[in-house]
Amino acid sequence: xxxxxxxxxxxxxxxxxxxxxxxxxxxxxxxxxxxxxxxxxxxxxxxxxxxxxxxxxxxxxxxxxxxxxxxxxxxxxxxxxxxxxxxxxxxxxxxxxxxxxxxxxxxxxxxxxxxxxxxxxxxxxxxxxxxxxxxxxxxxxxxxxxxxxxxxxxxxxxxxxxxxxxxxxxxxxxxxxxxxxxxxxxxxxxxxxxxxxxxxxxxxxxxxxxxxxxxxxxxxxxxxxxxxxxxxxxxxxxxxxxxxxxxxxxxxxxxxxxxxxxxxxxxxxxxxxxxxxxxxxxxxxxxxxxxxxxxxxxxxxxxxxxxxxxxxxx
Amino acid sequence: xxxxxxxxxxxxxxxxxxxxxxxxxxxxxxxxxxxxxxxxxxxxxxxxxxxxxxxxxxxxxxxxxxxxxxxxxxxxxxxxxxxxxxxxxxxxxxxxxxxxxxxxxxxxxxxxxxxxxxxxxxxxxxxxxxxxxxxxxxxxxxxxxxxxxxxxxxxxxxxxxxxxxxxxxxxxxxxxxxxxxxxxxxxxxxxxxxxxxxxxxxxxxxxxxxxxxxxxxxxxxxxxxxxxxxxxxxxxxxxxxxxxxxxxxxxxxxxxxxxxxxxxxxxxxxxxxxxxxxxxxxxxxxxxxxxxxxxxxxxxxxxxxxxxxxxxxxxxxxxxxxxxxxxxxxxxxxxxxxxxxxxxxxxxxxxxxxxxxxxxxxxxxxxxxxxxxxxxxxxxxxxxxxxxxxxxxxxxxxxxxxxxxxxxxxxxxxxxxxxxxxxxxxxxxxxxxxxxxxxxxxxxxxxxxxxxxxxxxxxxxxxxxxxxxxxxxxxxxxxxxxxxxxxxxxxxxxxxxxxxxxxxxxxxxxxxxxxxxxxxxxxxxxxxxx
Numbered sequence: 001x002x003x004x005x006x007x008x009x010x011x012x013x014x015x016x017x018x019x020x021x022x023x024x025x026x027x028x029x030x031x032x033x034x035x036x037x038x039x040x041x042x043x044x045x046x047x048x049x050x051x052x053x054x055x056x057x058x059x060x061x062x063x064x065x066x067x068x069x070x071x072x073x074x075x076x077x078x079x080x081x082x083x084x085x086x087x088x089x090x091x092x093x094x095x096x097x098x099x100x101x102x103x104x105x106x107x108x109x110x111x112x113x114x115x116x117x118x119x120x121x122x123x124x125x126x127x128x129x130x131x132x133x134x135x136x137x138x139x140x141x142x143x144x145x146x147x148x149x150x151x152x153x154x155x156x157x158x159x160x161x162x163x164x165x166x167x168x169x170x171x172x173x174x175x176x177x178x179x180x181x182x183x184x185x186x187x188x189x190x191x192x193x194x195x196x197x198x199x200x201x202x203x204x205x206x207x208x209x210x211x212x213x214x215x216x217x218x219x220x221x222x223x224x225x226x227x228x229x230x231x232x233x234x235x236x237x238x239x240x241x242x243x244x245x246x247x248x249x250x251x252x253x254x255x256x257x258x259x260x261x262x263x264x265x266x267x268x269x270x271x272x273x274x275x276x277x278x279x280x281x282x283x284x285x286x287x288x289x290x291x292x293x294x295x296x297x298x299x300x301x302x303x304x305x306x307x308x309x310x311x312x313x314x
Numbered sequence: 315x316x317x318x319x320x321x322x323x324x325x326x327x328x329x330x331x332x333x334x335x336x337x338x339x340x341x342x343x344x345x346x347x348x349x350x351x352x353x354x355x356x357x358x359x360x361x362x363x364x365x366x367x368x369x370x371x372x373x374x375x376x377x378x379x380x381x382x383x384x385x386x387x388x389x390x391x392x393x394x395x396x397x398x399x400x401x402x403x404x405x406x407x408x409x410x411x412x413x414x415x416x417x418x419x420x421x422x423x424x425x426x427x428x429x430x431x432x433x434x435x436x437x438x439x440x441x442x443x444x445x446x447x448x449x450x451x452x453x454x455x456x457x458x459x460x461x462x463x464x465x466x467x468x469x470x471x472x473x474x475x476x477x478x479x480x481x482x483x484x485x486x487x488x489x490x491x492x493x494x495x496x497x498x499x500x501x502x503x504x505x506x507x508x509x510x511x512x513x514x515x516x517x518x519x520x521x522x523x524x525x526x527x528x529x530x531x532x533x534x535x536x537x538x539x540x541x542x543x544x545x546x547x548x549x550x551x552x553x554x555x556x557x558x559x560x561x562x563x564x565x566x567x568x569x570x571x572x573x574x575x576x577x578x579x580x581x582x583x584x585x586x587x588x589x590x591x592x593x594x595x596x597x598x599x600x601x602x603x604x605x606x607x608x609x610x611x612x613x614x615x616x617x618x619x620x621x622x623x624x625x626x627x628x629x630x631x632x633x634x635x636x637x638x639x640x641x642x643x644x645x646x647x648x649x650x651x652x653x654x655x656x657x658x659x660x661x662x663x664x665x666x667x668x669x670x671x672x673x674x675x676x677x678x679x680x681x682x683x684x685x686x687x688x689x690x691x692x693x694x695x696x697x698x699x700x701x702x703x704x705x706x707x708x709x710x711x712x713x714x715x716x717x718x719x720x721x722x723x724x725x726x727x728x729x730x731x732x733x734x735x736x737x738x739x740x741x742x743x744x745x746x747x748x749x750x751x752x753x754x755x756x757x758x759x760x761x762x763x764x765x766x767x768x769x770x771x772x773x774x775x776x777x778x779x780x781x782x783x784x785x786x787x788x789x790x791x792x793x794x795x796x797x798x799x800x801x802x803x804x805x806x807x808x809x810x811x812x813x814x815x816x817x818x819x820x821x822x823x824x825x826x827x828x829x830x831x832x833x834x835x836x837x838x839x840x841x842x843x844x
Contacts (some may be wrong), residue, residue, distance in 0.1 A: 052694070056841075081695075091426075096590040106697055125591075126587035
């Protein structure tokens with residue numbers, strides 16, 4: 001295994017009485033697109049700003065390309081590009097000027113890539129930043145970052161304000177980066193985006209990593225929701241790992257721990273299956289489980305939270 | 315609910331919110347103005363216990379140089395007249411500055427930041443934010459007016475004159491509220507709006523300086539000048555207030571019309587497309603810092619040069635005054651002071667250099683405002699070190715200082731030379747101007763130290779400029795103890811050509827300024843950004 005590009009171990013950072021990071025672990029290996037998930041205020045941006053050497057950590061270790069992000073900031077920054085979630089620009093410079101400026105300050109520009117990206121994102125580079133909408137400001141930040149041939153992209157909710165067409169363009173760009181061997185840390189709460197792009201995921205909550213792994217690994221430890229129609233009604237009550245059973249005649253809906261899936265399906269076949277749909281847990285469900293498990297979901301119980309299949313998230 | 319009422323719906327609540335938000339700011343401004351009036355009145359009463367002393371002072375101060383700064387010399391043989399004269403045009407300019415800053419903060423700045431859009435999405439009328447900002451400006455003017463009247467009454471001045479002076483303060487605040495309301499409509503750039511309103515204030519001061527010196531109609535072109543024509547304690551001319559009422563109404567109406575004719579977020583001057591590719595020079599933090607402040611440096615330099623040139627034009631009138639008043643010349647000679655011309659040039663340079671220091675402080679504080687605007691973060695995420703980022707703003711602030719002092723020296727020197735025919739004076743005026751560079755450097759260092767070490771108090775750097783101006787303009791009148799004067803770095807600058815150049819204080823200022831800058835950069839390298 002190659003050495004991790006990002007390696008944070010037990011990182012803690014407080015602002016006054018607020019603990020923004022509380023023992024955060026994060027590992028991102030070379031060549032992977034890593035999803036960094038968490039609700040608002042979980043500490044994603046703080047972690048990123050630690051990696052950028054803007055904040056000094058209280059405890060733990062943070063390494064970037066094997067170096068110290070606080071001490072070696074300038075050298076490390078030559079190898080990465082960053083897009084904040086809310087790109088603020090100098091009102092009187094044009095988008096084109098700002099893209100070029102960032103390229104030069106980073107020490108490298110790829111003129112061909114720059115022009116191509118301006119085309120793909122349909123940005124008018126002659127407009128003053130003052131007149132750009134939120135989405136257009138975000139495009140400026142993205143183009144400035146994507147136009148550079150760096151090893152690592154650090155993207156903090158980069159698509160906020162982009163329309164769905166531009167989100168598609170963004171996703172294509174990230175796939176290109178991965179194909180070319182680049183590494184991406186993508187902080188997001190747009191789960192579809194993470195699901196579509198990321199190799200591995202870390203979920204953080206209250207400044208702490210609660211889960212990390214590939215999407216498959218995370219799904220493995222969770223539940224599958226199953227809807228079935230059988231010839232004869234089946235009673236699944238009492239089976240291990242099955243919960244949220246809704247029975248309507250010979251239609252059954254339930255969720256089951258993946259380790260008990262086989263037993264549950266076997267039980268169903270006793271009623272002779274007519275149709276079966278099973279859905280892997282979406283990231284929404286994963287996310288909600290981690291998000292809710294320690295907060296308002298506690299009195300409702302874990303099982304219920306998973307079977308609510310019609311989870312509404314933006 | 316008629317449509318007419320709809321346009322100002324919610325104005326009352328906006329006023330309450332604005333006052334609540336800016337209550338400390340408003341209280342400090344109004345309190346400072348009222349305190350200034352009160353302390354000046356007390357001090358002048360103490361300074362001239364007898365009529366004879368007052369009469370002597372009246373003769374000494376009714377010369378064109380003093381008139382150019384303070385305003386028309388009316389009833390200087392009375393305590394009331396002397397108080398009004400000593401507070402004078404600088405005091406009224408302070409009132410104008412208060413309302414300009416207050417109103418622009420509540421109008422164009424809110425609009426540019428996008429907050430106004432959110433407010434306008436609420437059940438709030440189109441004109442309501444403008445009405446609310448105007449109400450805050452007028453309200454602060456009224457508060458300053460009432461406070462000033464009470465302050466004068468409290469020190470035992472006649473009621474009529476006290477009321478007239480309060481009105482003088484109030485109408486200047488009112489007219490500049492109107493000017494700020496109009497300026498806020500013209501451009502979508504809040505900095506440019508502040509610049510335009512500030513230029514109007516400076517022009518008002520300068521135009522009346524020329525007018526008052528020559529006792530000409532020019533003073534009537536300046537809101538400050540015509541406010542002073544009310545003549546408190548000197549046979550009040552109440553009808554001048556009608557002029558103010560018309561001006562305030564007209565400016566407010568113009569602002570309303572302009573507002574009705576434009577879209578939210580836009581101005582009358584819209585921004586044009588710019589280059590799609592950055593020029594070859596825009597590739598370093600220094601180039602960026604310079605590019606961002608280029609317009610501001612040019613604007614400040616032009617304004618300061620114009621102010622200097624105006625003071626220069628007055629020089630000949632002072633020379634003529636000395637020729638016509640041999641007694642005055644003897645009096646000055648007997649006190650051992652320098653020639654009236656030299657004193658005048660040195661004082662003009664000193665006060666204008668202090669105002670120009672605002673350009674330098676504004677420039678270095680951009681370092682902090684870039685950080686709070688979250689624009690420093692992506693910049694420092696590139697291969698730019700914190701110290702090179704800070705240095706770039708330091709260099710630009712120093713370049714700004716050099717530019718404004720050069721503009722001051724050339725403006726004042728060349729125009730003095732042009733009216734007097736003595737071209738040799740340009741050199742000494744330039745020296746008198748550049749001798750302020752160490753004090754400006756000190757102010758820059760102070761602001762940088764705050765930005766680096768105590769970033770939340772960075773705006774405190776303005777206290778140095780404000781304090782310096784108070785000491786320079788009102789120090790003698792307020793009879794401040796020497797040590798308080800010494801706190802201002804500007805008091806250690808030799809007033810060349812009236813005084814000879816002493817190197818020691820300049821060297822000390824430079825050294826302390828460098829230490830402060832080093833503290834600031836060091837602090838910036840150690841602390842969290844953002």
